[in-house]
Amino acid sequence: MNTRVDSPWYASGDFAMSTLIYTIHGFAVFFFVFWCGMWCVHLIAFIWSHWKLNKKVNTKMVDPEVPLPGVSIIKPLVGVDPNLYSNLETFFTSTYPKFELLFCVQEKTDPAIKIVQDLLDKYPHVDARLCIGGEKVGINPKINNMQPAYSSAKHELVLISDSGIRMKDDTLMDMVSFMGENVGLVHQMPFVCDRSGFAAIIEKVYFGTSHARIYLTADCVGINCPTGMSALMRKKLLDESGGIKAFGCYLAEDYFFAKSITDRGWKISISSQPAWQNSGFCDIPGFQARISRWAKLRFAMVPPTILLEPFTECMMLGICAAFSTRILFMWDPIVVFLVHLLIWCIIDWFLLRSVQNGSVSFTKFEFVLAWLFRETTAPFLFIHALFSQSIQWRQGLYRLHWGGLVEEISPKVKL
Numbered sequence: 001m002n003t004r005v006d007s008p009w010y011a012s013g014d015f016a017m018s019t020l021i022y023t024i025h026g027f028a029v030f031f032f033v034f035w036c037g038m039w040c041v042h043l044i045a046f047i048w049s050h051w052k053l054n055k056k057v058n059t060k061m062v063d064p065e066v067p068l069p070g071v072s073i074i075k076p077l078v079g080v081d082p083n084l085y086s087n088l089e090t091f092f093t094s095t096y097p098k099f100e101l102l103f104c105v106q107e108k109t110d111p112a113i114k115i116v117q118d119l120l121d122k123y124p125h126v127d128a129r130l131c132i133g134g135e136k137v138g139i140n141p142k143i144n145n146m147q148p149a150y151s152s153a154k155h156e157l158v159l160i161s162d163s164g165i166r167m168k169d170d171t172l173m174d175m176v177s178f179m180g181e182n183v184g185l186v187h188q189m190p191f192v193c194d195r196s197g198f199a200a201i202i203e204k205v206y207f208g209t210s211h212a213r214i215y216l217t218a219d220c221v222g223i224n225c226p227t228g229m230s231a232l233m234r235k236k237l238l239d240e241s242g243g244i245k246a247f248g249c250y251l252a253e254d255y256f257f258a259k260s261i262t263d264r265g266w267k268i269s270i271s272s273q274p275a276w277q278n279s280g281f282c283d284i285p286g287f288q289a290r291i292s293r294w295a296k297l298r299f300a301m302v303p304p305t306i307l308l309e310p311f312t313e314c315m316m317l318g319i320c321a322a323f324s325t326r327i328l329f330m331w332d333p334i335v336v337f338l339v340h341l342l343i344w345c346i347i348d349w350f351l352l353r354s355v356q357n358g359s360v361s362f363t364k365f366e367f368v369l370a371w372l373f374r375e376t377t378a379p380f381l382f383i384h385a386l387f388s389q390s391i392q393w394r395q396g397l398y399r400l401h402w403g404g405l406v407e408e409i410s411p412k413v414k415l
Helices: 014-052 084-092 112-122 141-152 171-177 198-208 210-221 235-240 253-262 284-301 305-312 314-329 333-356 364-387
Strands: 071-077 099-105 128-132 157-161 183-187 190-192 230-234 267-270 275-277 390-393 396-400 406-408
Touching: 014 210, 014 305, 014 314, 014 333, 071 084, 071 141, 071 171, 084 099, 084 112, 099 112, 099 141, 112 128, 128 141, 157 171, 157 235, 171 230, 183 253, 190 198, 190 210, 198 210, 198 284, 198 333, 198 364, 210 333, 210 364, 230 235, 230 253, 235 253, 253 267, 284 305, 284 364, 284 390, 284 396, 305 314, 305 364, 314 333, 314 364, 333 364
Parallel strands: 071 099, 071 157, 099 128, 183 267, 190 275
Antiparallel strands: 157 230, 183 230, 390 396, 396 406
């Protein structure tokens, strides 16, 4: 085919300019559609929070003619924080009729042993015991710590619950009530108890807004989202995968627990009660390190999140929305950005109250300050997670690899 060399299309560079314009408009359309999609995520999370969370114990799902299954509760412990005693005591006072408590401590000198022993003496009628020493079955220190308790667990259901979790007296009944015939795992959405201090407000705002929004939406559409803070599982399903020691090569064992269960056709379900985190230690650097560590784990396990996650954050998405609406509709970008922030903040306030199931313990002004701090620092935490390959967790330093596998760089605790 002959080309006209004297065509003004080529002579004036219109072809290159046209390509650039089409590219810019393509990005504008993408960001506008993504922006609209995120508002749908807001709506789904808010509706799902009302539908799924903070209901009365769902005893209708439990057949009164069928005996309730026994539950082995595994509590991995490392060190002591100011709330440890009261948090652990809530498990001793559970009204569930058939359970055992298995406390796991790695070191014989760990002060948590004294806390557990005091509770064992206070509640001699509760089926509970302490496992000391752990067993080296992989890289993950939590798995190593829990392995002896898991091996000796005698009930058909296993609840892995972090040390900082506080339980209501009917929480275990609530979780078991969602363990239907085709359900292999019941998890609790992470949230936090009311505590004093600005750092505590930031944590509550994060878990009740940004985290809750993605967590609830993922649960609604059936995406693997359980965390290991509080997860009830069928022991036979874990045993079929080789037991928890088969997951010792990962740091994010909770994700792979759920994956191994759903890959075999079993469903997962969310409990109507959130997991009430109540650690006695609360500071901003510790919170940010925790969020950064989770981001690194997500990047390693699900690499596509590297591309999508920044645009789910309020500030970055607001900039993209201002750009796209300017290109497509000639709207004022500053007005669009500010309105975006305002509406996002208001919706987050109502989502937080829905997850809280009532009023929060701080003012709207404190909420706005904590919300702004969380949203403005989120991009920096993402960048830090993206360019830092190592991860500090408990007493060890690790290097993550694609697929979630982990390599220990500098072990500090002999097992």
